Amino acid sequence: xxxxxxxxxxxxxxxxxxxxxxxxxxxxxxxxxxxxxxxxxxxxxxxxxxxxxxxxxxxxxxxxxxxxxxxxxxxxxxxxxxxxxxxxxxxxxxxxxxxxxxxxxx
Numbered sequence: 001x002x003x004x005x006x007x008x009x010x011x012x013x014x015x016x017x018x019x020x021x022x023x024x025x026x027x028x029x030x031x032x033x034x035x036x037x038x039x040x041x042x043x044x045x046x047x048x049x050x051x052x053x054x055x056x057x058x059x060x061x062x063x064x065x066x067x068x069x070x071x072x073x074x075x076x077x078x079x080x081x082x083x084x085x086x087x088x089x090x091x092x093x094x095x096x097x098x099x100x101x102x103x104x105x106x
Contacts (some may be wrong), residue, residue: 016020035095039084042094050077057094 033041033051034056042053054077058068068076080094 035105036093038090039087039092040090041095042080043084043090050081052095054080058094 032052034053037053037057042050045053050072054073055068058072058076062068084094
C-alpha cells in the first residue's frame with residue numbers, strides 16, 4: 001500500500017514539474033519583445049530564446065495567425081545574427097535591422 005502511494009505521488013510530482021516547465025515557455029514567449037529586442041540582448045540569448053524572439057518578430061511583421069515556417073525562422077535568425085554581429089549600434093532593435101543592406105550596397 002505504501003509503494004502505491006509513493007508511486008502515485010511520484011507521478012503527480014512529475015506531471016506538476018512538466019506543467020511548470022511548459023508554463024515557463026509560455027511566460028518566456030509572452031515577455032519576449034520580438035522585433036523590439038536590441039541586438040545586444042539578442043546576441044546574449046541562447047539559441048532557443050533567439051528562436052522565440054525571431055518567431056515573435058516574424059509574427060509581428062505579418063497579419064496571418066499561422067506560425068512562421070522553420071525555414072523562414074532559420075533564415076531570419078541567420079540574417080539577424082549576421083547583422084547584429086557587425087552592427088555599430090548594439091542598441092538597434094532587430095526590427096530595424098537592414099537585412100537587405102547586408103547583401104545590397106546602398
